[in-house]
Amino acid sequence: MYVILVYDISMDRNGTRTLSRVFKTCKKYLNHVQLSVFEGEITPAQLIQLKAELNHFIRDDLDTVIIFKNANKNWLKKEYLGIDVSERTSNFF
Template identity: 50%
Template sequence: MYIVLVYDINIEENSGQKVLRNTFKICKKYLHHIQNSVFEGEVTKVQLERLKSELQEYIRKDKDSVIVFKTRADRWLEKEFWAKEEDLTNNFL
């Protein structure tokens, strides 16, 4: 399945920077970094469950947010850039 993951980490708390850093590293293991707190990529159900499990160790349910948009494949997802276009996912041959 193809997913787009977006997160919002509250960094005003003492542990916020650590949560942000770990969230970024975990997402980068499974997905392509697109922009700030946005990742996308093809994952299996097992990989998605691992990603979720790893993130749950750090995400604070009362302060942070993670949203995952799922689709069957990237061909079902239309991407449109309205300003600076940096599509890092198209660098593959």
């Protein structure tokens, strides 16, 4: 399945530590696209694992993670304004 994951981490009460852990966890499974945005192909089992790992770090009263799922990335049309990042093929920019 194709996933787009976005997160918003509150920067109070250990926010920097939470942000770092969430970023590193997402990077293990998905491609980093922009600041707090990740996307990529992932199996259902990997998605379950990713969510389980994120649940260890996300503070229910302060942070948000949104996961958009689709069976096929070809059903998703992307439009870029500004810098076109469609050519990025790895996590190294």
